[in-house]
Amino acid sequence: MDTLTKATNLVLKGAKLTGANSNVSGPIENGIAPACRALIAPIEMATGIQAYFCGKPNPLMMRTGLNMLGCHSAEAVMVGDRMDTDVISGMESGMSTVLVLSGCSTKDTLKTYAYLPTMVLNGVGDIASMAKAKEE
Amino acid sequence: MPEEHFYTSALATATFLKEQAAGCSAFVIGEADLLNALYDVGITMNDVNPDYVVVGEG
Numbered sequence: 207m208d209t210l211t212k213a214t215n216l217v218l219k220g221a222k223l224t225g226a227n228s229n230v231s232g233p234i235e236n237g238i239a240p241a242c243r244a245l246i247a248p249i250e251m252a253t254g255i256q257a258y259f260c261g262k263p264n265p266l267m268m269r270t271g272l273n274m275l276g277c278h279s280a281e282a283v284m285v286g287d288r289m290d291t292d293v294i295s296g297m298e299s300g301m302s303t304v305l306v307l308s309g310c311s312t313k314d315t316l317k318t319y320a321y322l323p324t325m326v327l328n329g330v331g332d333i334a335s336m337a338k339a340k341e342e
Numbered sequence: 343m344p345e346e347h348f349y350t351s352a353l354a355t356a357t358f359l360k361e362q363a364a365g366c367s368a369f370v371i372g373e374a375d376l377l378n379a380l381y382d383v384g385i386t387m388n389d390v391n392p393d394y395v396v397v398g399e400g
Contacts, residue, residue: 209371213395216369221391224359226376226398227351239399242351245371246397257397260358261351270357271349 210245214252223249227261228291262291268299285330287311293323306330352376352398356383363393372398 217223229241246257261267272279279300286292287309296303305311308329316322327333352372356379359366367388370377376398377387 212389213369213371213397216389216392216395219391221369221393221395224355224394224396226355226372226396232399241399242397245399249395249397260355264354266358267349267351267354270354274349 210248214249217249217253217255223253223255223257225257225259225261228259228263263295263298265295265299268295268301272299272301283324285333289315289319289321289323293319294321297321297323304333306332350375350379352379355396355398356380356385359383359385359394359396366393368392368394368396370396370398372396 223246225242225246227241228243230243231238232241233239243259249255250257268279268284272282275282282301283304284292284296284299284301285304285306286296287306289305289311293303293305302325303323304325304327305316305323306327306329307313313326316326352375355376359368359380360383365384365386367386368380369389369392370380370387376396380387380396
């Protein structure tokens, strides 16, 4: 609480508010813990200032990654287990997208979004078996 | 696999701050990976009058 109060007053004095990612919660041993998006919310509410988030789903992170790889978006694939961060950021950056069902998404998850991944796989292991099948 | 094959939201935040305001200062709420990423691009820690408040994981 002291840290949040400190941060709130620093933002009111002119510091710009930035969040690393927009995750609301993350898994811990006995349940979930509030993550970045949830931790920054009290500072936003108290100051009336909206934070800027650098990580997914901000396409900035995808574009920087592509630059580091020296790769065009049309030649890149974004693989992830979340529609609201992984697939959307890949799609909005012009990449092909793969949703894997080995994390927090199921086939039913797809029904609630207006966009689709290019491909749905059970897990990243499927990528290796598909590549191997193509070689043979 | 070497660490340069990983690009995290902490590294994306560090890159963003370096490009927006090289040499800026920050008050950081987060874990070691975020602090290290910010140190590595030359951002200094400041809890009096920082340019940015940066939040990672608690």
